[in-house]
Amino acid sequence: MAPSAMSPEDSSPSTPSRPKILIPEKVSPDGLALLSPHFEIHQPKSLSASDLLAIIPSYHALIIRSETKVTAEVLSAAKNLKVVARAGVGVDNVDVDAATQNGIIVVNSPSGNIVAAAEHTIALLMAVARNVPAGDRSLRNGGWERSKLVGTEVGGKTLAIIGLGKVGLKVARMGVGLGMKVIAMDPYASPEIAASASVSLVGTLSELLPKADFLTIHTPLIASTLDMISTAELSTMKNTAKILNVARGGVYNESALLEALNNGTIAGAGLDVFTSEPPLPDSAAASLCRHPKVVATPHLGASTVEAQENVSIDVCSQVLTILRGGLPTSAVNAPLILPEEYRKLQPFVRLIEKMGSLYTQHYSTKQKAEAGGLVGGKTFDLIYEGELAGISNTRPLFAALVKGLTSSISDSGGRDVNIVNAPLIARQKGIRINETHNSASQDLVYASLVTLKASGGEQAISGYVSGKSIYISRLDRFSANFVPEGTLIVLHNYDEPGKIGGVGGILGKHGINVKFMSVAALENGSGTGTATPVDEERGENEALMILGVKGVVGKEVERELQMEEGILDVSVVRL
Numbered sequence: 001m002a003p004s005a006m007s008p009e010d011s012s013p014s015t016p017s018r019p020k021i022l023i024p025e026k027v028s029p030d031g032l033a034l035l036s037p038h039f040e041i042h043q044p045k046s047l048s049a050s051d052l053l054a055i056i057p058s059y060h061a062l063i064i065r066s067e068t069k070v071t072a073e074v075l076s077a078a079k080n081l082k083v084v085a086r087a088g089v090g091v092d093n094v095d096v097d098a099a100t101q102n103g104i105i106v107v108n109s110p111s112g113n114i115v116a117a118a119e120h121t122i123a124l125l126m127a128v129a130r131n132v133p134a135g136d137r138s139l140r141n142g143g144w145e146r147s148k149l150v151g152t153e154v155g156g157k158t159l160a161i162i163g164l165g166k167v168g169l170k171v172a173r174m175g176v177g178l179g180m181k182v183i184a185m186d187p188y189a190s191p192e193i194a195a196s197a198s199v200s201l202v203g204t205l206s207e208l209l210p211k212a213d214f215l216t217i218h219t220p221l222i223a224s225t226l227d228m229i230s231t232a233e234l235s236t237m238k239n240t241a242k243i244l245n246v247a248r249g250g251v252y253n254e255s256a257l258l259e260a261l262n263n264g265t266i267a268g269a270g271l272d273v274f275t276s277e278p279p280l281p282d283s284a285a286a287s288l289c290r291h292p293k294v295v296a297t298p299h300l301g302a303s304t305v306e307a308q309e310n311v312s313i314d315v316c317s318q319v320l321t322i323l324r325g326g327l328p329t330s331a332v333n334a335p336l337i338l339p340e341e342y343r344k345l346q347p348f349v350r351l352i353e354k355m356g357s358l359y360t361q362h363y364s365t366k367q368k369a370e371a372g373g374l375v376g377g378k379t380f381d382l383i384y385e386g387e388l389a390g391i392s393n394t395r396p397l398f399a400a401l402v403k404g405l406t407s408s409i410s411d412s413g414g415r416d417v418n419i420v421n422a423p424l425i426a427r428q429k430g431i432r433i434n435e436t437h438n439s440a441s442q443d444l445v446y447a448s449l450v451t452l453k454a455s456g457g458e459q460a461i462s463g464y465v466s467g468k469s470i471y472i473s474r475l476d477r478f479s480a481n482f483v484p485e486g487t488l489i490v491l492h493n494y495d496e497p498g499k500i501g502g503v504g505g506i507l508g509k510h511g512i513n514v515k516f517m518s519v520a521a522l523e524n525g526s527g528t529g530t531a532t533p534v535d536e537e538r539g540e541n542e543a544l545m546i547l548g549v550k551g552v553v554g555k556e557v558e559r560e561l562q563m564e565e566g567i568l569d570v571s572v573v574r575l
């Protein structure tokens with residue numbers, strides 16, 4: 001469709017020379033009022049994917065919600081586009097990497113609809129507890145069914161939350177206000193922040209699920225949360241339990257949920273989000289929407305007047321700034337370093353980001369995660385040695401660490417962290433970072449060395465830069481030497497003959513190719529005190545085996561590796 005094919009009422013009067021903004025979804029007029037005096041705004045009532053592709057080249061800004069798919073194809077055709085603005089949080093419908101490659105800034109509103117999402121969760125909680133929609137439906141059909149629709153009180157019941165971030169924490173506070181006992185599982189949350197909201201943190205799902213009268217998930221949809229609740233997990237819950245989803249379709253397995261409702265494993269569900277929106281006609285999601293034990297809404301979590309005002313003003317003011325040549329406040333793909341610092345700091349920014357991400361993923365295996373506080377609420381020491389100790393502006397390095405620590409646990413992949421907002425994001429998660437410049441290091445083998453340590457434990461990672469390449473030289477109590485890139489399997493094992501054969505056999509069986517292997521021995525003088533229990537006699541023989549692999553390393557592979565004789569612990573890390 002050419003631009004002229006849009007109906008006249010879809011477009012505001014135009015001044016040809018003004019930059020053009022395309023808004024294919026319903027966005028609150030409050031923010032648009034900031035833009036309309038300066039720009040030509042087009043709001044087509046419906047726009048197909050091919051229409052979008054055809055007209056995008058003439059636009060300078062694109063403002064969207066969750067329905068418009070901004071693909072790599074659209075972005076490479078968008079010759080004049082400076083910004084894609086998401087009036088909301090999730091950017092799962094935008095190819096952010098393609099935007100970055102095309103020099104297009106992606107902005108969002110990280111907090112504008114948090115209250116709305118939390119309140120919608122409570123609305124679904126009360127609706128499923130008290131059969132509100134069923135009562136309403138029955139009355140409309142001329143019924144007066146009282147005994148059939150007896151509900152349960154939520155006061156005194158246990159509300160279990162998975163994901164104690166911005167929305168989860170608000171839901172927790174509201175639950176406490178309703179007289180509920182609130183427990184939560186979030187390995188990366190701050191224990192202090194949880195305690196301040198009267199939430200008891202538990203370490204594992206298996207501890208959380210059997211206690212839940214109501215279960216609600218508020219995590220992003222990422223590799224570790226896809227199908228987080230499926231048949232096995234549902235079977236450990238009370239058969240009176242009811243579950244809620246105002247996060248993203250896919251955190252509950254929809255087929256498993258349907259089966260659990262049909263066979264009485266659990267009692268009900270309140271659902272706002274689905275794996276495909278709207279649900280495909282013959283899908284499990286479509287059956288869930290029609291199920292008598294389900295209350296369903298069409299992704300209304302953020303649909304309040306107030307939230308839409310907030311997100312609209314948030315993103316429209318950023319569009320205004322960007323089209324006038326300024327810097328936005330919430331860029332999802334903002335660079336960590338300014339061009340003038342790029343050559344000197346870029347390898348270290350990359351190294352420290354990878355060290356942070358390695359930390360979060362390596363230490364989050366069940367064996368090592370404590371009840372909360374794996375990342376959130378933790379104090380870290382970031383120690384610069386050698387030439388790096390002389391650098392005074394370490395803001396990009398600090399930001400790189402915050403980005404690395406949070407990248408594997410957020411739906412933006414940490415891309416929204418920049419040098420301006422990194423201290424704020426760290427504060428929100430209760431992360432404290434002490435930077436130390438140690439220029440007096442003796443016997444340093446590398447020109448510069450960076451060490452990341454979590455205080456109060458043995459968790460430590462060191463790394464260095466050589467040319468343009470980055471390396472990890474220490475992981476835990478082990479001297480290592482490997483490149484922190486791609487998919488890595490880190491095996492903590494007894495250094496005994498036959499290990500490589502066994503591990504290779506398992507990987508080969510699953511079609512996983514090994515690209516490199518590195519063995520890390522205990523550092524000189526390292527004792528055997530460790531988070532993982534080791535055999536006293538074999539303790540001196542511990543080692544780490546680090547495998548760089550190609551192929552999908554699923555949970556089954558991890559389980560098989562974990563069962564292998566002499567393997568103490570396994571972590572799969574994607575860097």
Ligand SMILES: NC(=O)c1ccc[n+]([C@@H]2O[C@H](COP(=O)([O-])OP(=O)(O)OC[C@H]3O[C@@H](n4cnc5c(N)ncnc54)[C@H](O)[C@@H]3O)[C@@H](O)[C@H]2O)c1
Binds near residue numbers: 166187225
């Ligand atoms: N339905 C709606 O309209 C609507 C509105 C707003 C937000 N959302 C969605 O709600 C979700 C939460 O948003 P938010 O702003 O609170 O995000 P957030 O990033 O502030 O919080 C997410 C939390 O999940 C935790 N987490 C990550 N991986 C985990 C895991 N494997 N196990 C347990 N916890 C884990 C993180 O530590 C973090 O505390 C997002 O998916 C967002 O897109 C939906």
Ligand SMILES: O=C(O)[C@H](O)COP(=O)(O)O
Binds near residue numbers: 301303
């Ligand atoms: O990611 C979000 O902000 C929410 O899921 C809301 O999406 P929406 O703007 O399409 O309502």
